[in-house]
Amino acid sequence: MLKIELPGKRKRGRPKRRFMDVVREDMQFLCLHSQCLILNLLVLKCLQARYLENKFYTNAGCTLVAVNPFKPVPSLYTLKLMMEYHKAPQLQYLRPHIFTSAEQAYRNVQSQMEPINQSLIVSGESGAGKTWTSRCLMKFYATVAVSSSLKAHDTVERIERRVLDSNPVMEAFGNACTLWNNNSSRFGKYIQLQLNRSQQLVGASIQTYLLEKTRVANQPVNERNFHIFYQITKGATEDERLKWNLPCNSLFTWLPNTERTLEEDCFEVTKQAMLHLGISSETQNQIFKVNKDIPVSIHLFIYLFD
Numbered sequence: 001m002l003k004i005e006l007p008g009k010r011k012r013g014r015p016k017r018r019f020m021d022v023v024r025e026d027m028q029f030l031c032l033h034s035q036c037l038i039l040n041l042l043v044l045k046c047l048q049a050r051y052l053e054n055k056f057y058t059n060a061g062c063t064l065v066a067v068n069p070f071k072p073v074p075s076l077y078t079l080k081l082m083m084e085y086h087k088a089p090q091l092q093y094l095r096p097h098i099f100t101s102a103e104q105a106y107r108n109v110q111s112q113m114e115p116i117n118q119s120l121i122v123s124g125e126s127g128a129g130k131t132w133t134s135r136c137l138m139k140f141y142a143t144v145a146v147s148s149s150l151k152a153h154d155t156v157e158r159i160e161r162r163v164l165d166s167n168p169v170m171e172a173f174g175n176a177c178t179l180w181n182n183n184s185s186r187f188g189k190y191i192q193l194q195l196n197r198s199q200q201l202v203g204a205s206i207q208t209y210l211l212e213k214t215r216v217a218n219q220p221v222n223e224r225n226f227h228i229f230y231q232i233t234k235g236a237t238e239d240e241r242l243k244w245n246l247p248c249n250s251l252f253t254w255l256p257n258t259e260r261t262l263e264e265d266c267f268e269v270t271k272q273a274m275l276h277l278g279i280s281s282e283t284q285n286q287i288f289k290v291n292k293d294i295p296v297s298i299h300l301f302i303y304l305f306d
């Protein structure tokens, strides 16, 4: 039965709260609140101090805090460093890094009698570096999970290549330039990397969710549509334009801010990655071809999100 207690009507038997009790409780709440604020400030100060020393990763319990350097730091992601973390006897003595979390999860799978799934959750606000971090993780596993004698094996190499090539394709079709991030993912990703009993990469699957479909028809001011549209309209060759019924030098109202050229506007990379993923040139033609009978935007919309 649903009980509804009306405001102002005190339950019979419940002792009346004294004024001083209420004040004490409020003071306790305030103390706790200010303690949290002070703790937050200390954490921020610590992250800031480490950032100024070019230390972009910090351990906080079992969580790794990554601060976006917003500048290229190639020395932080070299193959040598990756192998150093992979081969380290004791990870806790190495500097906090995304490779520590990656390697720890990899070792956790290995150390179990029965393999147990491991999950890495990458979260943060827009522009924090989630896509970058997940790319690093995929590169790490694509490198270390095939570094045994099977490395030369064709199938394994193909899977490794495919795992990495899924990124440019997903980003071309699902990322867009926003006010906060030139390469903002407009969808969520659930990536599964499958390892065999010898901890070698044997498969991968990616599920996407919450794609911001409305962006195809309507983009906020100073933002852009999905990268793929700009890639096609800017990067298609004369032959491809003829094949795909693409007009030359046309302006499309649904493609705002075309004058902004980003490094993500690289159609050649997308096409090559699609080929490696097994999407043949014929299928690509069908995807990119504009059907003259229906408006361009609707046609592409159907192919992208069907």
Ligand SMILES: Nc1ncnc2c1ncn2[C@@H]1O[C@H](COP(=O)(O)OP(=O)(O)OP(=O)(O)O)[C@@H](O)[C@H]1O
Pocket: 068, 069, 070, 071, 072, 073, 124, 125, 126, 127, 128, 129, 130, 131, 132, 133, 181, 183, 184, 185, 186
């Ligand atoms: N570790 C890093 N080193 C150098 N640059 C980085 C790093 N992490 C992020 N960046 C830069 O910050 C930009 C934004 O990062 P990213 O696209 O990964 O953010 P995001 O959290 O995925 O954002 P969104 O939620 O909008 O997709 C990248 O394009 C890259 O230029």
